[in-house]
Amino acid sequence: MQSIPPPAEDRVVCSNHPLLGAVFTCQRCGSFGCEGCRSPSLPTLCQGCAQRVLPSGSLTAGALLQDSFSLLSRNLSGVGIVLVISLLGELPLRFLPVPVAQHWLLPFLISTSVTAFSTAVFFSWTAGGLLQQPGRSLLSSLRVGLLRCSTLFLMNLLYMGAIFGGALLLILPGIYFAVCLSLAPALVVLDGLGPLQSLQRSSLLTVGHRWSLLVVFGSIFLLQVLLTQLIPFSRLLLPAPVAALWVEWGQLFTLTFANAFCAALLDGAIVLAWMRLTGRVLVST
Template identity: 55%
Template sequence: MSSIPPGSEERATCASHPHLGAVFTCERCGCFGCESCRTHSSSNLCQPCALRVAPAVTLTAGELLQDSFSLLSRNLSGVGLLLAGSLASSVLSAAFVQLFLYEPARSGLVLVLLSACLSSFVTAVFLSWTAQNLLPRSGLTLRSSLQVGLIRFLPLLLMSLLFGITVVSGTLCFILPGLYFVVCLSLAPALVVIEGYGPLESLQHSYRLTRGHRLTLFVVFAVMFLLQVGLALAGQLVLGFLPSLGAPSWLSVELFFPLWQALGSALFYGAVVLAWMRITGRVPARD
């Protein structure tokens, strides 16, 4: 395997991420790379070179769905992070109810901004935590994932805004273009948080990476969406009977919906991380 020339470790930095130190040299192009730029299926190649020389990736809906559900059961700590974020958003909304009564315009804007920032931070932490759990030699710590969340939540928020504008614009054009953009741009969150791409750059790169895999991703996301709708309806039916059994009325609003939202987000973003890994040639760490 090619390595960094002796004596240059301290001054060598990654060509794609200058703020990170280089840990290997690509044998094809000679560029320095950090650990996130390494192709773990061929550890002496950087990601761009691996995409040029690697055989075509086969991504099947069945395998991706199976692995996503398996990851959900093995990543309960990540689900807990998303649940904590959902509960915090509920508490935040309740706290601004009183303020809204006095200054509705200002409080509404503040609530939207805080909720968006909190959601982006929690999502960034979850993506970082999940990816590092799956990648070998990651040196995972919760502190490092929290640091990634603090650094990357703003680019993720800006990317989400651009993503939303694109999808809404496509949806207004007879709905199907909106669904098309959802699939094409679905890998952007992983690219922003894990690979450090900018908001617009991540969307452009996701559009390129998903070529040849869009039908598979559409089937996966459609199944997840239908499952979420079914769980929501079933949960509503169950919760409708709880008051007659003496259960507290706050159970549905304060617990069920945050948990339902956390499970749905964990399943979706887990699939995004797995699809990103498969398409870019990364190999999950063995249990």
């Protein structure tokens, strides 16, 4: 059997096949590959990365949910970002004067603004890590959050209006709008689209994938409901003095952490769905 001669010493070799010379560099992981390691469908990627950034038509609920939990475990820094921003946004609400706090408008505006900023930072940070963008840093993600949070805030108002209007029509239309417009936040932050453009683009991208997205988002929603319902009951296991302090502050931090955990899980699923349904490899933020 004739063996393949090793490449010259000054030639870059394939990371998987050291006896073969490299003919391309994967734009996602940066590894050198031979022609056999190149993805047929995405020529700029190796086959391993192409399985993670799949083209349109490959979205399944099981794979997306599994990848979302896997991403969460590898992106604890992203969870921390959401948690810190959520706590910083929650604390001022605790000190609002009672008449102001009882009026829904100001707390709603503060909460929605903080959520928009947190989501924008998380998307930028997470997508930058997944796509290995050069120059990715917490400062750059915070800058993206500041630049995109106002647009995301307006888009969220339209998104919530569509869901509320649909919910008035026997609930199911609200669920439909929630799913088919679900990629709009990622399109605002990562693609730089406007509020209406992002909603229209999300409606097109999710065609044929809405049942899968419904299963994923519904599972995360049920997990959040379970966590937020169980946490208040934990005070029953504590002594009375500790339980009083727990209700005042401990429950606040625990519920905020549970909500941040589920928000990071949901936003991670949205980022992964955005990557797969757009087939994007490099994103400019």
